[in-house]
Amino acid sequence: MKVRTPLFEVCANGLHSAINAQLAGADRIELCENLEVGGVTPTLELMMKVRESIQLPIHVLIRPRAGDFNYAEEEFQIMIESIEACKKLKMEGVVLGVLHSDLTIDQERTAQLIRIAKPMSVTFHRTFDVARDPVESLHTLIKLGVNRILTSGQKENALLGSDLISKLVSIAEDKIILLAGGGITEDNITAIVKQSGTHEFHFSAKKQLADNSLVSDPELIRNICRKASIAYEKMH
Numbered sequence: 001m002k003v004r005t006p007l008f009e010v011c012a013n014g015l016h017s018a019i020n021a022q023l024a025g026a027d028r029i030e031l032c033e034n035l036e037v038g039g040v041t042p043t044l045e046l047m048m049k050v051r052e053s054i055q056l057p058i059h060v061l062i063r064p065r066a067g068d069f070n071y072a073e074e075e076f077q078i079m080i081e082s083i084e085a086c087k088k089l090k091m092e093g094v095v096l097g098v099l100h101s102d103l104t105i106d107q108e109r110t111a112q113l114i115r116i117a118k119p120m121s122v123t124f125h126r127t128f129d130v131a132r133d134p135v136e137s138l139h140t141l142i143k144l145g146v147n148r149i150l151t152s153g154q155k156e157n158a159l160l161g162s163d164l165i166s167k168l169v170s171i172a173e174d175k176i177i178l179l180a181g182g183g184i185t186e187d188n189i190t191a192i193v194k195q196s197g198t199h200e201f202h203f204s205a206k207k208q209l210a211d212n213s214l215v216s217d218p219e220l221i222r223n224i225c226r227k228a229s230i231a232y233e234k235m236h
Helices: 015-024 044-053 073-088 107-117 126-130 134-144 162-172 189-196 218-235
Strands: 007-012 028-031 058-061 093-096 121-124 148-151 177-181 200-203 206-208 214-216
Touching: 007 015, 007 177, 007 214, 007 218, 015 028, 015 044, 015 214, 015 218, 028 044, 044 058, 044 073, 073 093, 073 107, 093 107, 107 121, 107 134, 126 134, 126 148, 134 148, 134 162, 148 162, 162 177, 162 189, 177 189, 189 200, 189 218, 200 218, 214 218
Parallel strands: 007 028, 007 200, 028 058, 058 093, 093 121, 121 148, 148 177, 177 200
Antiparallel strands: 206 214
């Protein structure tokens, strides 16, 4: 296994969060909207504003609606259009996931989306955490050419799922990146770094404002990155 430096991806739900992530030293953002429902595809207007405002690599969530990941044909076409828009805006990556109703990966549709997305990076998002067989799903995504998998190890958060993440990292053998995410905080990041075996970490570090909106907090981002880096350095 290669020894790498840790990489921190902040899930930014708007321009303010994206700017905060850059100021706080994040390495990359995942851009979305409506975090309350787990995130959906941001508007074209927001994508353009963020692209103009920050220099970090931007990976855009491609999720046309909340709910399950078995999409109707019209919804799938919207995903294609969103990916094409990201390509025109020169985004660095897209984040997507498609399942069959039996919770196996929809290989045909996933392959089609990857073809359209290239040369952008492709992350298979936490759809993976509801997929039926994580090891089989891992091999499928490697075969399809996905760059990384965002996962909490099929548990409520990445700490609880760190054993499975570690197992998947070992099986992956650098053929695909495991991006640990889900419920990461400054209180549990050290344990997640130690137990997950991965080097990429995804979190929103959000706080609630007076108007009840959620925004990524620069101080929280810095604290998580600092604690993770210390833990990672001690291990390597």
